[in-house]
Amino acid sequence: MxxxxxxxxxxxxxxxxxxxxxxxxxxxxxxxxxxxxxxxxxxxxxxxxxxxxxxxxxxxxxxxxxxxxxxxxxxxxxxxxxxxxxxxxxxxxxxxxxxxxxxxxxxxxxxxxxxxxxxxxxxxxxxxxxxxxxxxxxxxxxxxxxxxxxxxxxxxxxxxxxxxxxxxxxxxxxxxxxxxxxxxxxxxxxxxxxxxxxxxxxxxxxxxxxxxxxxxxxxxxxxxxxxxRRPAVRFEATARFARGRLVDRLRSGPADEAELAAILPESHRPRLAEYLAALEAEGLVAQIGAGAWALPA
DNA sequence: AATGCGGGGTC
DNA sequence: GACCCAGCATT
The missing domain is CATH 1.10.340.30 (Hypothetical protein; domain 2)
Incomplete structure (x- = not known):
């Protein structure tokens, strides 16, 4: 010892x-x-x-x-x-x-x-x-x-x-x-x-x-x-919330961007393309046509 | 070393 | 509302 x-x-x-x-x-x-x-x-x-x-x-x-x-x-x-x-x-x-x-x-x-x-x-x-x-x-x-x-x-x-x-x-x-x-x-x-x-x-x-x-x-x-800690941000205002909504929508089948925008709170809609691009880069979603998205096959 | 990433539970 | 949860990957 x-x-x-x-x-x-x-x-x-x-x-x-x-x-x-x-x-x-x-x-x-x-x-x-x-x-x-x-x-x-x-x-x-x-x-x-x-x-x-x-x-x-x-x-x-x-x-x-x-x-x-x-x-x-x-x-x-x-x-x-x-x-x-x-x-x-x-x-x-x-x-x-x-x-x-x-x-x-x-x-x-x-x-x-x-x-x-x-x-x-x-x-x-x-x-x-x-x-x-x-x-x-x-x-x-x-x-x-x-x-x-x-x-x-x-x-x-x-x-x-x-x-x-x-x-x-x-x-x-x-x-x-x-x-x-x-x-x-x-x-x-x-x-x-x-x-x-x-x-x-x-x-x-x-x-x-x-x-x-x-x-x-x-x-x-x-x-x-x-x-x-830095000031708390409402979870519903984070990208994580929006990304989660998007992936979850695609779990039930393909969707076009208009429909995907519709499931997001208005404040997130201007960033829809940005969210989808990031999700695509991570392999969590795939573009299957003009403005059409799905989970990766 | 800091930040992003989901979602639900607890106090 | 703040904090917590059998962390990891990236910058």
């Missing part, structure tokens, strides 16, 4: 965490019942910035319709975009399909576990790459999603929110907690603790197995800094 150790007693913390997790963990989540990299990738991409409860029905339906990388690689973009309806961030649907095509075509159907190859898959960033390696193969890596980042920030660094601390110390602190064996359950336990107990608002410190050694609690649970 060195004086500079970020975590004074990682084994003790892990033991308390594991006992809590055995009783309180979300062990029944469907993507925790399977080790198939395809199924886990589907879950992780769907879960990017999207709550667990909302993902559940989409995950089941997606795996039933496209059960393998091969099946998804052969799917039409229009079909995956339509199946994504309601999940948000539609580009994720295309990324998932593109990742499937990469696995099938670039890697011959064998999943690329090398970090470089993993991170090269569309839609796979640092979080998802670590999640795949820990959850599918139990590799001893630190998974750093918003839940685990918050738990580690509070427990080790003593700050209320990971949005207020630099990434490098946070990642180092998370890595220092990872056990040499059993990283899958360790990361899942931290994730569940963040989702169920050490929540962003109103954390239940009374029910937290890490509370006795928590640096944030020792500091008196200081509240987060009031963030100096």
């Amino acid at each position: 060195t004086a500079t150790s970020a975590t004074p007693d990682a084994p003790a913390a892990r033991e308390a965490l594991a006992a809590w997790y055995a009783v309180n963990g979300r062990h029944d989540l469907p993507w925790r019942q399977i080790r198939d990299p395809y199924a886990v990738l589907v879950s992780e991409v769907m879960l990017q910035q999207t709550q667990v409860e909302r993902v559940l029905p989409y995950y089941r339906a997606w795996l039933e319709r496209w059960p393998t990388f091969d099946a998804l690689a052969a799917a039409a973009p229009a079909d995956v975009i339509t199946a994504w309806r309601g999940l948000g961030y539609n580009r994720r649907a295309l990324a998932l399909r593109a990742a499937a095509r990469a696995v099938v075509e670039r890697h011959g159907g064998s999943f690329p576990w090398e970090p470089q190859e993993l991170l090269a898959l569309p839609g796979v960033g640092p979080y998802t790459a670590a999640a795949l390696r820990a959850f599918v193969r139990d590799e001893p890596v630190a998974v750093l999603d918003t839940n685990i980042a918050r738990v580690v920030t509070r427990f080790v660094l003593g700050a209320p929110s990971h949005r207020e601390v630099p990434a490098a110390p946070l990642h180092a602190a998370a890595a220092a907690l990872v056990p040499p064996a059993g990283a899958r359950d360790h990361n899942l336990a931290l994730m569940d603790l963040g989702a169920l107990v050490c929540t962003a608002r109103n954390p239940d410190c009374g029910g937290c197995p890490l509370a006795p050694a928590c640096a944030w609690r020792a500091a008196g649970c200081p509240p987060p800094e009031a963030s100096a």
Whole structure:
């Protein structure tokens, strides 16, 4: 034990965490019942910035319709975009399909576990790459999603929110907690603790197995800094709102620009061509004729 | 380092 | 209304 150790007693913390997790963990989540990299990738991409409860029905339906990388690689973009309806961030649907095509075509159907190859898959960033390696193969890596980042920030660094601390110390602190064996359950336990107990608002410190050694609690649970945010814009006034409306309209079939303009609030109509051009460049819509648009076949 | 990207839920 | 959510890609 060195004086500079970020975590004074990682084994003790892990033991308390594991006992809590055995009783309180979300062990029944469907993507925790399977080790198939395809199924886990589907879950992780769907879960990017999207709550667990909302993902559940989409995950089941997606795996039933496209059960393998091969099946998804052969799917039409229009079909995956339509199946994504309601999940948000539609580009994720295309990324998932593109990742499937990469696995099938670039890697011959064998999943690329090398970090470089993993991170090269569309839609796979640092979080998802670590999640795949820990959850599918139990590799001893630190998974750093918003839940685990918050738990580690509070427990080790003593700050209320990971949005207020630099990434490098946070990642180092998370890595220092990872056990040499059993990283899958360790990361899942931290994730569940963040989702169920050490929540962003109103954390239940009374029910937290890490509370006795928590640096944030020792500091008196200081509240987060009031963030100096730029003036809020109504969601209905954003391009994201208009883009979402446009893609959703095309899910039910082709439309011409007059009809597309009609479904937008007046304030957005002057920018219709701009929205369509951007969506087309991203592969989310396709022009099928003079002023006629559809989802890409 | 900042910004865009959806949509729904909560307080 | 502000904040949050199993982030990623781009600039």
